[in-house]
Amino acid sequence: MKKKIFKNNMITYALIIAFYIVMQVMITTGSISSLLQGLLVPLCMYAIAAVSLNLVVGFSGELSLGHAGFMCIGAYASAIFSRVTEDSLPDLPRFLIAILIGALVAGVFGFLIGIPVLRLRGDYLAIVTLAFGEIIKNLFNVLSLGKDNEGLHVSFNDAAVMELGEGGEKIVDGALGITGTPRDSSFTIGIILLLLTVFIVVNLVNSRTGRAITAIRDNRIAAESIGLNVTKYKLMAFTISTTLAGVAGVLYAHNLSSLTVKLFNYNTSILILVFVVLGGIGNVRGSIIAAIVLTALPELLRGMANYRMLIYALLLIVMMLFNWAPAAIHFRERIKSKFSKKQEVV
């Protein structure tokens, strides 16, 4: 059993590293298109978000519809930090600290939300996280933050109220968001963060704690009866998940020079949920593959102009059927049994 899990995990890592090497070779030989090169960081970001959500949806059995909200927190916290310290810190350490800050702040918010909500049964987490995502979006929409020689100024009204003094500079400008964030995200850092995310999630799930989490998912009463602290384990899974979502937000914020809250609405939360469901609930590798395919495909299909949305929708249906329809499952089993028989012969 252990060996099997180990082998399975190694395949995931190997696939990610192979993807990295292929892309790097293409970049160095110059055979990569600008489109694909520009997509690499978003691919890592969506993959991280999908894996982190899978921890909640797949392993802890709760539904979170506010993942974009936690990404938003991570993105804003880290972008504000990077803008403030832009002149005083060198690039790489600043970005590393930004990642930590984004992760930490998102994690703290996840923890705070989780304390009351995860004690409840049923779909309350879905409702509260949905509301939370919208609240965060609206809060950041009216937030203005500026710095001058006297320090930082904050306003929830409009930027003019702050009356910045000498050397004043707006950092967050209400609905305009943050512009001019240093663009520190790179494909290499993205892949390292993705590997780290997979490492954390996979090891957590296969640990004693992870078994407790899945036990609670499968039968709460039974888990309680053997003395597992239900709230503690759920909270742990949820907090780790939001922390990792914050990391995805950091990658996003440092990839574009314009950061507004528009992206972080419930549509994005649901998009990430779609990655998780189509990739297979509780399947880490599936989440990554679904995130990559579903993010890259609409862009790579740009040549088909208006048909690409149609093809995207069809693909969603086909993937859903391939994963879940009884006939498709039966067909896959048959193919696989042939496949394994052949192997035995060899």
Add this chain to the structure above:
Amino acid sequence: MKNKKRLLSAALVAVMLVAVVAGCGKKDSGDSSSSEGSETFKIGGIGPLTGPAAVYGIAVQNGADLAVKEINEAGGINGKQVEFKMEDDTHDAEKAVNAYNTLKDWGMQMLMGTVTSDPCIAVEAEAEADNMFLITPSGTAVDCIKGGNAFRLCFSDPTQGIKAAEYIGEHGVGKKIGVIYDSSSSYSKGIYENFAKEADNHDLEVVAAEAFTADSNKDFTVQLKKIKDAGADVVFLPIYYDETALILKQAKDMEFDTTFFGCDGLDGLLSVEGFDTSLAEGVMLLTPFAANAEDELTKKFVADFDAAYSQTPIQFAADGYDAIYAIKAAAEEGGITPDMSASDICDALVTSMTKIELKGLTGTISWADDGEPDKEPKAAIIEGGEYVMK
């Protein structure tokens, strides 16, 4: 067993991915090799062709297409034909950067875009790094043209706010101003903030400023009631036309009779489906273009546009049209040729842009070093179901 199943599915997906990526790679290399020896200028465009802001993107695309067609029929730029290609960004910064990269793969030499502000800021950062010439037809945020490579055809948010206050003050439209603005939109908030600042200079008093957000843009009775109670004689609406249509209806229902004054976002008000255009009578808006203006250029443009797309052009179509002609004028002034690299073209155009004066649909425009246009503000009033230039 289960493991193998997963292995198989992973392998299948990997094969598919490789196929997609490889297919794409091949196509690109083919394109770039053909563009090297090509004899045409390649102008790229980015804007929302799908999604909620699609009206603007499609209008710019149509206007630009029309301009390119005319230029090609008249012999092109410096004797060379022009190719124009528009990519969709769905009004999203991330997608806009993808669109930009797609156009770069296509061999774009100059960029006309993007149409909306937030995507434009993101694309501008990329374009500045590549030293790609950029002119935005309608990106109004200040940061849209942050870099030295970027120019703007329309007025920026602050300029619109200031010009609106100027116009209301100088033409005696009213003294007590009520404002309804969208606090979740950078466009609306930017105009409002600068309007409020400038209002004092023209002896105007903002008696009520009421905000709404994109999530609550259906019911405006509370805002209207407050403004009515504050005794405003002009209501300033730095917002888009779809919300304005609702506001006008609700103001009528509560018998609030006043002057409404808006900016270029109100353009398109008369074509809202199911909207009783008699409600819009007397509404004033600051817009550089009205389809029924009497000058030759506008008449010809409106007739050609109607023939090509069977509709009346809005201001954004005129912006797109003018942007292409601005590129043409600057390209002829700078004497560029299609075999120059995008970066060389950018250097040449940046110097020549400040020298040209364009007689376009949206006024006579010249550009300063910072990329901002200099032109007269124009206001239109809605009379008899039509925009009439004042």
